[in-house]
Amino acid sequence: MDVEIGLNRKEPLFLRSPVMPAAGTFGFGDAFPKLFEVEKLGAIVTRPVGWHAFSPANGTRLVRRVGGAVVHTGLPNPGLTKAIRDNQPLWEMLSTPVILHLIGTEPDDVEKACDRINRADGVRAVELGLKDDLTWQAAADLVKAARSALEKPLLVRLPFPASDEVARAALENGADALVAFAPPRGADRKPFSEKIVPGRVYGPLLKPMVMHAVGRLRRNFPQAQVIACGGIHSVEDARDYILGAGAAAVQLDAAIWVEPSLIGLIARDLAGLVLTRPTDALPDEWFPGIGETDAKRLGLPYKPRTKDKDAR
Secondary structure: OOEEEOOOOOOOEEEOOOEEEOOOOOOOOOOOOOOOOHHHOOOEEOOOEOOOOEOOOOOOOEEEEOOEEEEOOOOOEOOHHHHHHHHHHHHHHOOOOEEEEEEOOOHHHHHHHHHHHOOOOOOOEEEEEOOOOOOHHHHHHHHHHHHHHOOOOEEEEEOOOOOHHHHHHHHHOOOOEEEEOOOOEEEEEOOOOOOEEEEEEEOOOHHHHHHHHHHHHHHHOOOOOEEEEOOOOOHHHHHHHHHHOOOOEEEEOHHHHHOOOHHHHHHHHHOOOEOOOEOOOOHHHOOOOOEHHHHHHHOOOOOOOOOOOOEO
């Protein structure tokens, strides 16, 4: 299930797997080391970065609820220049493509940022995050500014729920793919206080809403590549987006914080690298999500399920 983005660009983006982390969940590529094989992912999306540095939010930043949470960060980042300087050696070393998430603020800042990103060899593509409640014209101006300066593939992350006009403005002004969507805005009361905490909403219950919206985008813009993001907490969730809603790829967010190894399992599954249980396997010779690396470590002659004819 390889994914190709920006084939008409100077350096297209090729993803060996349709699975990647969402912006803000994986740091700059240095989070969750050694918990899974990063090279099995299609790409790494960095935490959001702006042309200017932002300080983190003050006060309460997390309100937990059954089945989800409200998270408020303030989009802290060191600024684009420092982010590239500090992380360029890591990005160049990684065998997995790096997509830099750029905060869409003002067109002039976006244009300057994209010009700088062109010279960052470790960055293979840009994901431009659009602000909530922006008009289609504002979206067009931001995407046009990015495209005018950027030589690399451009993904545009839409706010939730994005109107068809905003999606059309992004595509008509140079977006190579749409990321659907940024976590929706919400608010909740801090436990044992009267303080209301605004932020982004995460959790499995987002999936039905996001899946409905992804399906609408695919119907209204059938030629567009859509990367789905929201409520993915299992292999089945990821498959539903790709096989059911027609997404080209998926991004995981909050599930990574709960179970970091899940993204590796989903990536292996969608790449056909998860092994089925042979009929003669003993209980300690197989476990759900087992891949070729684990099989080799255990000394087992298993084959991927796409080739295994002796499996249940």
